[in-house]
């Protein structure tokens with residue numbers, strides 16, 4: 001208990017100006033300037049959505065265990081202070097090597113000496129925060145956005161409840177996996193007694209790019225993924241498809257977005273015994289260049305009619321879905337093998353959109369019914385979160401407008 005009091009005090013000091021926060025990199029007072037490796041934490045939108053995609057992911061979904069609204073608010077304030085510190089390359093609170101040896105240190109220490117690594121921490125709230133088992137736990141029921149729906153069950157879903165849902169989420173992305181894991185671990189540690197991790201997912205090999213000039217990454221099926229994604233600097237398309245607008249409401253979500261996460265297992269062994277021609281038919285693009293059927297270059301405009309009717313790209317394209325467009329930001333995963341010796345591998349799909357009802361839901365309804373890819377994949381985890389706008393300044397914190 002003493003340790004937690006210490007952490008709280010130290011975090012409070014960090015929130016009040018950061019003077020007590022120890023530096024994680026060197027002894028420079030401004031690590032972001034000196035390394036160029038920190039992504040600004042404060043802004044109109046949360047970082048980690050339109051930000052150029054980092055190499056690694058640690059995504060965590062939390063159950064809120066406290067029933068006390070004030071305790072929940074305090075947690076979010078402490079989380080915000082810790083997140084601002086860690087994304088800037090600072091240690092949490094008074095740091096990993098505390099002055100008082102009798103207390104556990106505020107920071108767990110495994111990121112000491114590592115760069116900020118473009119760490120972003122993106123926070124969201126799930127349906128359960130507003131209502132759980134018919135109870136309005138925190139007096140927030142009336143503030144639930146209409147767009148934060150409980151996702152419908154899609155054909156062929158095989159969801160594991162232990163890998164689905166959650167009251168809160170934090171998406172940690174960084175170029176160094178240890179920095180991402182350190183961030184989630186420290187947030188989980190701070191949350192003790194108030195929220196606990198329900199499930200978490202490590203990801204490597206980004207499967208979507210928000211920087212079209214860069215080389216498009218490949219997914220675990222060996223295909224370039226993210227070719228036709230929304231670019232992170234395309235403000236017109238971000239405003240149209242990703243950020244919640246003034247008229248959309250509610251007010252506390254304006255500038256925010258909605259996140260859908262799906263753990264999609266791939267039947268890798270079956271895929272690996274499939275001919276190249278069939279693999280290319282499944283996507284409607286060639287494996288080498290990533291060009292759409294009948295075209296030469298990856299970024300050539302797809303000719304949908306030239307693809308098989310059940311090709312993934314044809315079915316996912318906005319022209320086949322009344323213009324539906326989402327921002328994809330997923331990662332590959334490989335979590336060892338299952339009991340049958342098969343790789344537990346696939347795509348941890350993450351999509352951001354302005355309204356789930358006009359984004360993931362119609363798109364996935366179409367794909368789940370018709371996509372040739374379904375023979376090789378299965379959706380095994382699912383969650384949806386409302387991601388509030390950015391933390392404006394040091395007086396602001398994750399979710400402040402929601403609780404106002």
Ligand code: HEM
Pocket residue numbers: 219221223224225226227228229262264266283285302312313316317318326346347349360363364367377
């Ligand atoms: C394991 C599952 C999946 C794999 C391996 C996969 C792979 C791919 C690949 C290789 C492309 C072509 C390159 C590109 O434009 O990015 C693509 C495009 C796309 N995928 Fe997926 N995808 C999967 C699941 C999904 C899901 C669940 C959705 C949405 C519900 C989705 C939505 C899209 C969209 C919107 C496009 C771009 C279509 C276009 O505008 O041409 N994908 N996907």
